[in-house]
Amino acid sequence: MKGHVSLNLGLAAAILLAMVGAVLFGETALSAAQYGQALADPASGPGEVLWQVRAPRAVCALMVGAALGLAGAVLQGLLRNPLADPGVLGVSATAALGAAGAIVLG
Numbered sequence: 001m002k003g004h005v006s007l008n009l010g011l012a013a014a015i016l017l018a019m020v021g022a023v024l025f026g027e028t029a030l031s032a033a034q035y036g037q038a039l040a041d042p043a044s045g046p047g048e049v050l051w052q053v054r055a056p057r058a059v060c061a062l063m064v065g066a067a068l069g070l071a072g073a074v075l076q077g078l079l080r081n082p083l084a085d086p087g088v089l090g091v092s093a094t095a096a097l098g099a100a101g102a103i104v105l106g
Contacts, residue, residue: 015062022058023050 030038030046038046076084086092 019058023054
């Protein structure tokens, strides 16, 4: 049981580190002073970059990853097959058919 707790804490720390990295690093390099300005005044230029672009993108990526992980776990539990993937039910083929139809029909 102790192994599970340490694994969960390690994974939570990795997620937190990834979120901090996603917010701190981006196309536009910001200096330490600009980060301070962004934290003090969210309406400033660096604040807009940090809170209107990077933070929502990082949160969205976290939520999409969590949803995909949950969907995979539900699929494996539903089929009682630890190797189940979307191809088992034809999800991938149906998505390709929908994409091809959208391309053909414009």
